Amino acid sequence: xxxxxxxxxxxxxxxxxxxxxxxxxxxxxxxxxxxxxxxxxxxxxxxxxxxxxxxxxxxxxxxxxxxxxxxxxxxxxxxxxxxxxxxxxxxxxxxxxxxxxxxxxxxxxxxxxxxxxxxxxxxxxxxxxxxxxxxxxxxxxxxxxxxxxxxxxxxxxxxxxxxxxxxxxxxxxxxxxxxxxxxxxxxxxxxxxxxxxxxxxxxxxxxxxxxxxxxxxxxxx
Amino acid sequence: xxxxxxxxxxxxxxxxxxxxxxxxxxxxxxxxxxxxxxxxxxxxxxxxxxxxxxxxxxxxxxxxxxxxxxxxxxxxxxxxxxxxxxxxxxxxxxxxxxxxxxxxxxxxxxxxxxxxxxxxxxxxxxxxxxxxxxxxxxxxxxxxxxxxxxxxxxxxxxxxxxxxxxxxxxxxxxxxxxxxxxxxxxxxxxxxxxxxxxxxxxxxxxxxxxxxxxxxxxxxx
DNA sequence: CGTCGAATAGGACGGATGTCCTATCGCGGA
DNA sequence: TCCGCGATAGGACATCCGTCCTATTCGACG
Numbered sequence: 391x392x393x394x395x396x397x398x399x400x401x402x403x404x405x406x407x408x409x410x411x412x413x414x415x416x417x418x419x420x421x422x423x424x425x426x427x428x429x430x431x432x433x434x435x436x437x438x439x440x441x442x443x444x445x446x447x448x449x450x451x452x453x454x455x456x457x458x459x460x461x462x463x464x465x466x467x468x469x470x471x472x473x474x475x476x477x478x479x480x481x482x483x484x485x486x487x488x489x490x491x492x493x494x495x496x497x498x499x500x501x502x503x504x505x506x507x508x509x510x511x512x513x514x515x516x517x518x519x520x521x522x523x524x525x526x527x528x529x530x531x532x533x534x535x536x537x538x539x540x541x542x543x544x545x546x547x548x549x550x551x552x553x554x555x556x557x558x559x560x561x562x563x564x565x566x567x568x569x570x571x572x573x574x575x576x577x578x579x580x581x582x583x584x585x586x587x588x589x590x591x592x593x594x595x596x597x598x599x600x601x602x603x604x605x606x607x608x609x610x611x
Numbered sequence: 612x613x614x615x616x617x618x619x620x621x622x623x624x625x626x627x628x629x630x631x632x633x634x635x636x637x638x639x640x641x642x643x644x645x646x647x648x649x650x651x652x653x654x655x656x657x658x659x660x661x662x663x664x665x666x667x668x669x670x671x672x673x674x675x676x677x678x679x680x681x682x683x684x685x686x687x688x689x690x691x692x693x694x695x696x697x698x699x700x701x702x703x704x705x706x707x708x709x710x711x712x713x714x715x716x717x718x719x720x721x722x723x724x725x726x727x728x729x730x731x732x733x734x735x736x737x738x739x740x741x742x743x744x745x746x747x748x749x750x751x752x753x754x755x756x757x758x759x760x761x762x763x764x765x766x767x768x769x770x771x772x773x774x775x776x777x778x779x780x781x782x783x784x785x786x787x788x789x790x791x792x793x794x795x796x797x798x799x800x801x802x803x804x805x806x807x808x809x810x811x812x813x814x815x816x817x818x819x820x821x822x823x824x825x826x827x828x829x830x831x832x
Numbered sequence: 833c834g835t836c837g838a839a840t841a842g843g844a845c846g847g848a849t850g851t852c853c854t855a856t857c858g859c860g861g862a
Numbered sequence: 863t864c865c866g867c868g869a870t871a872g873g874a875c876a877t878c879c880g881t882c883c884t885a886t887t888c889g890a891c892g
Contacts, residue, residue, distance in 0.1 A: 448745070450828045454753045458745060470742055473735035479742055502727040509730030510723045514694035516737035520744065521691055521700055524669070524679060527748035531788040532675045534848065559870095567752040572849050574871070590858080591870065607671050755878065780840095790880050795841070811888075812840065 394491055397440040401464045403491065406507040411498065415491040420484040426467065429481040433471035435492045439463055442488030445556075446480045447564065457564035458523070460485075460555050469512045470519075472498060526609050530567040533606050536576040538566040540601045543586075545610035551595035559591045615712055618661040622685045624712065627728040632719065636712040641705040647688065650702040654692035656713045660684055663709030666777075667701045668785065678785035679744070681706075681776050690733045691740075693719060747830050751788040754827050757797040759787040761826035764807075764816060772816035780812045 394415050398404055404412055415438075420426050426437065429448055444461040458480055461467075467482055472495055498505065529541055542562065546555035556562055563573040577593060580586040585601060588594040595601070615636050619625055625633055636659075641647050647658065650669055665682040679701055682688075688703055693716055719726065750762055763783065767776030777783055784794045798814060801807040806822060809815040816822070 448749060450749055450753050452753065452827055456745075456749045456752065469734065470738040472738060473731060474738035474742065479745065499731075502731045504727065506723045506725065506727045506730060509727060509734055510694060510720075512734050513690065513730055513737060516734060516741060517691040517693060517695035520737060520741045521695065523741065523744050523748065524677075524700065527744065527751070528669060528671055528677045530748070530752055531677065532671050532673065536848095569850050570870095571851075571872085575849090578872085589870085606673055757878095791840095792842090792881075793879050796879090799842085810840085 395489070397489060398438075398491055401438065401440055403438060406511045407493075408501055408504045408508070411493055411501060411505065411508070414497060415493060418490045418492050420488045420490070422484055422486055424484050426482045426484055426488065426490060427478045427480075429479060430477050433468055433475055433478045434495055435468055436472060436495050436498055437467040437490040437492050439465040439467055439488065439490050443485040444482050444488055445485055445561070446482045448480050455564050456567065457561060459519075466512065466515045468495060469516055471495070472512070522610075525607070529607050529609055535566065535568040535572050536579065537604060537606045538568065539573065539576045539580070540605035541608045542566055543595060544598070544601050544605055545608050547595055547598060549598070551598045553593070553595065557588070557592050557594070559593065616710070618710060619659075619712060622659065622661055624659060627732045628714075629722055629725045629729070632714055632722060632726065632729070635718060636714060639711045639713050641709045641711070643705055643707055645705050647703045647705055647709065647711060648699045648701075650700060651698050654689055654696055654699045655716055656689055657693060657716050657719055658688040658711040658713050660686040660688055660703075660709065660711050664706040665703050665709055666706055666782070667703045669701050676785050677788065678782060680740075687733065687736045689716060690737055692716070693733070743831075746828070750828050750830055756787065756789040756793050757800065758825060758827045759789065760794065760797045760801070761822045762829045763787055765819070765822050765826055766829050766831035768816055768819060770819070772819045774814070774816065778809070778813050778815070780814065 394417050397417070398412065398415055403415070407415075418437075426439075426444060427433075427435075439461055440463045442462075446458045446461060447455050448458065449455045461482065467490070468478065471478060498508070502509070529538060533541070539562075542555070542565070543553070547553050556565070559573055559577065560570055563570045566573070577586060583600070585595070585597045586593050587596050615638050618638070619633065619636055624636070628636075639658075647660075647665060648654075648656075660682055661684045663683075667679045667682060668676050669679065670676045682703065688711070689699065691700060692698070719729070723730070750759060754762070760783075763776070763786070764774070768774045777786070780794055780798065781791055784791045787794070798807060804821070806816070806818045807814050808817050
């Protein structure tokens with residue numbers, strides 16, 4: 391059963407999955423730029439994202455996108471759709487080489503009575519995601535871009551100022567729901583203040599301290 | 612055990628709850644304007660909202676609010692926090708006389724192994740809420756207020772044009788993430804076009820057909 | 833019926849944001 | 863090294879939007 395390369399144990403999936411489900415886990419790999427699940431495709435699987443980085447997004451009718459989240463292990467994909475929907479809501483795209491352990495959704499639904507731990511785990515993840523989305527929505531909707539940028543940088547950087555999420559302005563614009571142009575203006579102001587640095591669509595934090603007062607509510611509360 | 616007034620059976624809670632949890636359900640009533648749960652309070656209970664109407668909202672540091680949802684039975688409150696958080700994220704306020712059947716969260720957490728059906732049910736509700744929030748966020752963030760108004764009216768009205776959600780412009784402004792003023796401008800334009808009617812902060816749909824082309828993505832997909 | 837007060841409708845203005853477009857930059861190839 | 867192309871930085875402008883303020887309206891009450 392080491393076809394899952396030890397990932398299942400490392401992330402404790404052996405403790406939350408009934409034995410039969412645990413044994414039916416299958417690893418699936420995707421390289422950078424490849425879609426792991428695609429919005430609108432039949433939601434047949436529940437996936438445990440155990441290796442690499444990925445981003446989740448959706449595209450609206452008017453062609454504009456929302457970058458919903460950046461994923462790193464451990465993450466679950468397809469849990470939103472498990473009891474709710476036939477098709478995936480978001481496209482999740484690998485940013486690096488990734489590994490997912492895959493379980494057919496139908497098998498999970500069929501073992502509800504034995505899968506209390508798994509379902510509790512999924513409730514926890516869903517609760518967390520819902521909380522995060524609600525918070526991000528509020529911030530995106532109720533603060534100007536400059537404050538959103540400050541919020542993001544605080545939420546996505548460590549104390550030394552290294553950015554954990556994305557430092558790509560294009561992606562960031564989609565994430566905080568702004569145009570590239572407007573985000574660039576905010577970056578410019580922060581650069582003039584000596585808070586940020588960077589060129590060619592990338593940014594670097596110079597003075598994390600001074601971001602706080604400019605941030606308002608944060609994305610990660 | 613008819614202290615729950617038949618609500619538990621009507622909504623099928625007897626089929627998803629283990630016997631001991633089912634028997635510990637307690638009805639709680641709240642009148643209009645009363646908070647059912649308050650943002651920031653300890654999240655001690657899981658509540659089944661079985662009677663009346665309510666609204667859920669949060670307030671940001673800058674004093675601005677987000678109206679997250681309107682609830683009518685059957686709805687679940689506190690499921691987001693069940694495995695995730697110590698405190699309620701949103702304030703839920705009764706709009707009419709309401710009844711909730713209440714279960715201590717700790718009791719639910721303690722019966723994970725027996726509560727597969729309940730947890731599956733909660734996963735379904737969470738998945739639905741998450742999907743709805745994500746969709747609403749996208750629309751709010753990526754379309755101008757006029758299109759959001761059209762989207763809302765389509766999502767919240769029946770084919771004859773009766774509004775199911777709120778017809779109060781103040782509440783609606785919070786819900787779609789706009790200022791009252793800006794929403795009023797959009798209402799004005801639609802009124803000039805003969806699509807809407809109404810005064811004193813209330814609206815009525817005259818011509819539902821013509822909303823479609825003005826809507827873009829909808830809140831309820 | 834007239835008056836008063838609270839709430840609504842709408843004007844004025846400035847700021848925030850998006851779109852479009854151009855100048856500039858950086859890198860790869862000749 | 864120089865040239866050319868794709869990408870980035872930033873200007874110009876129109877629109878969307880929020881805040882502030884005032885006129886108007888509706889209803890309650892005398």
